[in-house]
Structure formats: structure tokens, C-alpha cells
Amino acid sequence: MFADDQHTASGPFEGPEKLLEIWFASSPADIPDAHSSTDGKYGLRKVPRAVWEEMLDIVKCKILSVVEGMEMDAYLLSESSFFVSPHRLILKTCGTTLNLLGVPRILEIARDAGFPTVHRLFYSRKAFMFPERQQGPHREWKAEIEFLDNLFPNGSAYTVGKVNGDHWLLYLTAPGELSSGSGDTAPSSPQSVLHNVDGVDPEASDVSPPDTPAEEREDETDDAIASDYTIEILMTHLSPEGRAPFFSNSSPEDGDATAGADALALSSDIGITNIFPSHITTLDAYSFTPCGYSCNALLKWRPDAGQDPARSGEGYYTIHVTPEEGWSYASFECNVPLATKPTNKPTSVPDLKTLIRRVVNIFHPGKLTLTLFISSKDNDAAEEDEGETTVEAAQRAFKAALTLPAHARRKSEGEPQCNGTEAGAAGLYKRTDKINYEFGGYDLAFASFELRT
Known part of the structure; x- marks a missing residue:
């Protein structure tokens, strides 16, 4: 990029x-x-x-x-x-x-x-x-x-x-x-805990609800929780299979002319277009010469997007890739509110765990950092069952997405397949850091993972 x-x-x-x-x-x-x-x-x-x-x-x-x-x-x-x-x-x-x-x-x-x-x-x-x-x-x-x-x-x-x-x-x-x-x-004192990551979350599941048209979808996220939400997945040490698609064979002159079309084709080939359903996604992408990739996507996650200034219904994700060995890096950022676990309600939006796996299975990073930054002015309403806050639930989703062994994963029917080896796939990581912060009006979940040796 x-x-x-x-x-x-x-x-x-x-x-x-x-x-x-x-x-x-x-x-x-x-x-x-x-x-x-x-x-x-x-x-x-x-x-x-x-x-x-x-x-x-x-x-x-x-x-x-x-x-x-x-x-x-x-x-x-x-x-x-x-x-x-x-x-x-x-x-x-x-x-x-x-x-x-x-x-x-x-x-x-x-x-x-x-x-x-x-x-x-x-x-x-x-x-x-x-x-x-x-x-x-x-x-x-x-x-x-x-x-x-x-x-x-x-x-x-x-x-x-x-x-x-x-x-x-x-x-x-x-x-x-x-x-x-x-x-x-x-902030309050940071809640920094390093847990045993070898155990499998018994509630973890890869099963996501089937996609339905946006106009038939029920809102699953409370408006108070959805006021401001940003998830980042910052990845380094990409595997050779994760880096290879982002190198161009075009000359600089030819590459400039076809950068947009080449990037859209690449996005489809490696599963970027499957991160969110196509019927709610408008994707803009660019492939750089000799290497690198960027994309923005606008996501109409509510059917009434743009109709009420007080009720957001459109979000974004953005991806940027520097694929060169020695300093390889890929980032994913999204501001669409995601459920922290699968839901029985019909929705076109993946839950947090499913989204993390879809992204990580594209790039196969050796190390990654995840941050979830979410407004907490109505944090009482944001609490999950058994008194679990949104960031605590997010930490569970991070762990379930990345530490569940590959043989125990259950692919949902619409889950995009990753290319090449499973060596860097979600499920083969250990957690190396976990920190929750409470700021005035915002909560942060931070976690780092690296491939098991």
C-alpha cells in the first residue's frame, strides 16, 4: 500500500x-x-x-x-x-x-x-x-x-x-x-490478565446464521451500543501464501491503467468480497505496482441507511497490505457493530468471531494485534448475560476465533475458503497479551496473538 x-x-x-x-x-x-x-x-x-x-x-x-x-x-x-x-x-x-x-x-x-x-x-x-x-x-x-x-x-x-x-x-x-x-x-486501572490459551472455549461456535436480504433483517444491536464501534486487526509476518497475491506482474504504466479492475478481481479471488455479503457492500480497491493493495468498502448494514441522521445505518471497512518479506503487514478496520457471538436472529452481518476468522484466513499472519474501541456511555445496556461487559465478551470472541484448534472448527456453509496451506489459519494461535481499559465514555479491548510453535 x-x-x-x-x-x-x-x-x-x-x-x-x-x-x-x-x-x-x-x-x-x-x-x-x-x-x-x-x-x-x-x-x-x-x-x-x-x-x-x-x-x-x-x-x-x-x-x-x-x-x-x-x-x-x-x-x-x-x-x-x-x-x-x-x-x-x-x-x-x-x-x-x-x-x-x-x-x-x-x-x-x-x-x-x-x-x-x-x-x-x-x-x-x-x-x-x-x-x-x-x-x-x-x-x-x-x-x-x-x-x-x-x-x-x-x-x-x-x-x-x-x-x-x-x-x-x-x-x-x-x-x-x-x-x-x-x-x-x-482510565481505570487496566485489567491486564494473561490467560492459559490452550483451553477451548466450550461455547465457541463457527456457525453463523444464514444470510437474508437486508430489507428482511432484524436489528440485533442496540442503538446505544452501536453509537461508536471500531474493530482493528493489525497483522505482521504474513505467510508466503498470504503475501503472494499482492505482487503485480504488470509494468508501472499498465498497472496504473488496470489497478482498480485488477484489485477487484483479486478481492474476489482471495475472499475479501466474502467478508461481508455483496448485497450490502460497495467495494473500491487498488492494486499497486510492483506490490501492495488497498481497499475501502461501504456497508449498508441497515436498510434505512441515510434516512435518519440520528440512526446510523452505513459503515465501512478498509484493508491495506504491504506484502514484502521482512516487513509484511496487513490491516483491517471496520466500524459496523458486530455481535460477540452467533445469534438466532436473521442478519447479513457476521458476528465478531466469524469476521476475525475470515480476515485472518486471508492473510495467515505470524503475529496480530486486535483492538476493539467502543463507546460506553450506556454501558449498563451493553452488558451481556451474567454481567459480562461488551469488551469482556469481545475478548472471549478474540480467543475463540484464534485459539480453537483447526480440527475442532466447524465451517458454516457460507464461510469463505482460504487459499493454500492452513499454516497461518485462524485457530492455530496463542494469546500473548490481553488488556481491557475503561476510558471516559469509551472502553477498549486489546489483545495480541502469535502462531503456536
Whole structure:
């Protein structure tokens, strides 16, 4: 997932992305012209593409293509992705892009669009493979914190996971740009437990309900739980079988002309188009020359998507792949709320465990980190049976998806088949880290896994 002018044979490419998410209102319904719009083009979605391109020039990346959805616009970039909703934007960039340097210009653009203040800001990333290659404030976490602290008086920064191993970095602000950060974003003591991962969860099941048309589907997720939900699967040490499809045989000239069509064909061949059902998915993909892959997908997970600003019905997933041996990396990110276990209700959306297996069976990583970041303002309603919170249930789903031995797995009828060897398939991993955090208004489930030896 890189532009040709950034990649050279003499140096590695930094796959792990910098993820910036800025909210300018708590929901689209809070924007004055939300209910008068007939096409969803209000708030930040009214900003012309040329204005976003000028901001992205500061970040050092380009727009390759765009898909306009019912509730958001998905821009595929030369270095990852950019999503624009009426009330928020998500900028995800890899390599040596200068993600944070775009923030001052983003704030100017938002003010011109009628947003004088920031509601909340989130910035996160996995530990870099090659930090010495970064530029500007991205050279070290301390510098990134200082950069954001100079813009936001109420920010808090955290390191989640092993400082000398796989870890995840997070910066977030409390609601309201001028908030003093008087403890609202301070986490409780992290619940860090390393469990025996050799046991099999007796409730684990690979059986997912059969797909039904979206218009016949019942909502299985409570609106309060669904207010904000992001799952990330960050994978390294991809197997040869997982890396091979992402190398191109085309010349740079031919590759540019067919990059979109080649990527869509590849997406179908390796099972990316089967992660979510095709009837709710609009996929935009790009195959880079000589190697690399990116895609954005808009997911109409509710049939009434775009009809009510207070009720989200459209989400996204995005995938980015750097396949080169020595620094191979693939990421999957999705904001569609997922059940933590199979349900008897008809649904087109896979449960969390099934989704994890579908993704991991495509890339066969040697190591992976999972994060689930979910709003918890109504956490009492989010609790599962027997008092289990959403993040605790998610941790069980992580473990069930990745540690259940292959011979014990039961494939559902619609489960996509992985190509090649099962050496890196879901079910052959051991958990190496498990941490739950409670922030003001948000909960986090973090876990790391690696292949059994």
C-alpha cells in the first residue's frame, strides 16, 4: 500500500498506519441542516474534493478514487484511506506520511464549514517497525503528544501493551475543545490478565446464521451500543501464501491503467468480497505496482441507511497490505457493530468471531494485534448475560476465533475458503497479551496473538 515515488528497493516501507479521527459534533443529527438535506450532503460532506486534496498535500498523499455513500464518502489514498461523514472525518495514513501536520488545516476547513470547535479527537497507531524513517512529529510518541497538546488543552495519551513488544498508542480528548480534561478521560486501572490459551472455549461456535436480504433483517444491536464501534486487526509476518497475491506482474504504466479492475478481481479471488455479503457492500480497491493493495468498502448494514441522521445505518471497512518479506503487514478496520457471538436472529452481518476468522484466513499472519474501541456511555445496556461487559465478551470472541484448534472448527456453509496451506489459519494461535481499559465514555479491548510453535 504505497505510492511508487515513496518506495525504493533500498529501504523498507512502514505498513502500520497513523489513525486520526476528529468529531465536530456528537452525531449528524446535531448539525443544523441535517434534516433539510435530501442527499446526505451536509456538514463536512459539502467540502469540495479540491479542498481535501489541498489538505492531503500537507500530509503527503493523494486521492486515487472516491465512493460516495448514503452517509459518508470513502476516499482511497495513495497511502491508505480518508472517510468523511457530515460530523466527523477519519484520516488513516501509512509510510512516512505526516498525518498530524494536516490537523491545523483540517480545523480551518471545519471552521469554514460551520464547526468552530472540536467535539472529540482520537489519534492512535501501532508501534512503528522503522521509527527512524519517520519525519516531523511522528519520529517519536512523545513528539506526537506534544504536537497534539499544543492544539488541544484536554488531551490524554496512553501506551497499551508491552513497551518492548507489540503495543498500541492512543491519544484522545474529552468532549468539547475547551474542556479542562478534569479526569473524564482518565482510565481505570487496566485489567491486564494473561490467560492459559490452550483451553477451548466450550461455547465457541463457527456457525453463523444464514444470510437474508437486508430489507428482511432484524436489528440485533442496540442503538446505544452501536453509537461508536471500531474493530482493528493489525497483522505482521504474513505467510508466503498470504503475501503472494499482492505482487503485480504488470509494468508501472499498465498497472496504473488496470489497478482498480485488477484489485477487484483479486478481492474476489482471495475472499475479501466474502467478508461481508455483496448485497450490502460497495467495494473500491487498488492494486499497486510492483506490490501492495488497498481497499475501502461501504456497508449498508441497515436498510434505512441515510434516512435518519440520528440512526446510523452505513459503515465501512478498509484493508491495506504491504506484502514484502521482512516487513509484511496487513490491516483491517471496520466500524459496523458486530455481535460477540452467533445469534438466532436473521442478519447479513457476521458476528465478531466469524469476521476475525475470515480476515485472518486471508492473510495467515505470524503475529496480530486486535483492538476493539467502543463507546460506553450506556454501558449498563451493553452488558451481556451474567454481567459480562461488551469488551469482556469481545475478548472471549478474540480467543475463540484464534485459539480453537483447526480440527475442532466447524465451517458454516457460507464461510469463505482460504487459499493454500492452513499454516497461518485462524485457530492455530496463542494469546500473548490481553488488556481491557475503561476510558471516559469509551472502553477498549486489546489483545495480541502469535502462531503456536
